[in-house]
Amino acid sequence: MKCRRIFITVIWCCLLSTAFAADPKDGKMLFQARCASCHNVNQKLTGPALAGVDERHPEAWIISFVKGSQAMVKSGDKAALEVFNQNAQIVMPDHPDLNDDQIRDILAYIKDEASNAPKEEAPFSRPGEKQPNLMPLTIYNMPFMIAYVMLIVVMIILLVFLVNIKSYEKHVKDDK
Ligand code: HEC
Structure with missing residues (x-):
C-alpha cells in the first residue's frame, strides 16, 4: 500500500512539473501575437533580433524590461539605456498584462527558435553547393x-x- 502511495505522488509531481515548466508552444502564440510585429528571433526588425537575449541579460531583467522598458530607461538602468540608444531610441511598448510565466514561455520559444536557425558555417553544410564539381x-x-x-x-x-x-x-x- 505504501509503495502505491509513493508511486502516485511521483506521478503527480511529474505531471505538475510539466504543467508549470516553461512551454515553448504557449510562448510561440504569445510571441506571434504580441512581439512579432517588431521582433524576429534571428533577424533585426524594428526591435533587435532576440536570439541569445537570455545570455545578454538576466531573466529578471528581461521580465521587467518586457513589462515596462521605459520605466527602466528613465530610472537610469545602464543595460536598458544601452539597448534603447542602440535601437535609435524607439520606444518599446509596455506589456504590463503579461505575467512572469508567460514571459518565461516566450523566452523558451525564443531559445527554441534560435537553436533551430540554420548555421551558415556548419562544417557539414552541403559540400555539393560549395564545390559543385566535387565528385568523391x-x-x-x-x-x-x-x-x-x-x-x-x-x-x-x-x-x-x-x-x-x-x-x-x-x-x-x-x-x-
Ligand atoms: C512596437 C514594437 C515592439 C514590440 C511590439 C515589442 N518590442 Fe521588444 N523591443 C522593441 C524595441 C524598439 C527594442 C529596443 C529597446 C528600446 O528601444 O527600448 C526592444 C527591445 C527588446 C528587448 C531587449 C533586447 C536586447 O537585445 O537587449 C527584449 C528582451 C524585448 N524587446 C522583448 C520583447 C517581447 C518579449 C515582446 C513581446 C511581448 C516585445 N519585445 C514586443 C520594440 C518592440
Whole structure:
C-alpha cells in the first residue's frame, strides 16, 4: 500500500512539473501575437533580433524590461539605456498584462527558435553547393578511380608477399 502511495505522488509531481515548466508552444502564440510585429528571433526588425537575449541579460531583467522598458530607461538602468540608444531610441511598448510565466514561455520559444536557425558555417553544410564539381568516389571520377584501383592492387601484392614470406625464406635456404 505504501509503495502505491509513493508511486502516485511521483506521478503527480511529474505531471505538475510539466504543467508549470516553461512551454515553448504557449510562448510561440504569445510571441506571434504580441512581439512579432517588431521582433524576429534571428533577424533585426524594428526591435533587435532576440536570439541569445537570455545570455545578454538576466531573466529578471528581461521580465521587467518586457513589462515596462521605459520605466527602466528613465530610472537610469545602464543595460536598458544601452539597448534603447542602440535601437535609435524607439520606444518599446509596455506589456504590463503579461505575467512572469508567460514571459518565461516566450523566452523558451525564443531559445527554441534560435537553436533551430540554420548555421551558415556548419562544417557539414552541403559540400555539393560549395564545390559543385566535387565528385568523391564515383566511377566518373577517373583519376581518383585509377589511383584507387592501383592502391588496391599494390596492397594485394604486398599481402600475398607477406603471407608467403616464410616459404620464400625456405627457398632461399634450400638453394644455399
Ligand atoms: C512596437 C514594437 C515592439 C514590440 C511590439 C515589442 N518590442 Fe521588444 N523591443 C522593441 C524595441 C524598439 C527594442 C529596443 C529597446 C528600446 O528601444 O527600448 C526592444 C527591445 C527588446 C528587448 C531587449 C533586447 C536586447 O537585445 O537587449 C527584449 C528582451 C524585448 N524587446 C522583448 C520583447 C517581447 C518579449 C515582446 C513581446 C511581448 C516585445 N519585445 C514586443 C520594440 C518592440
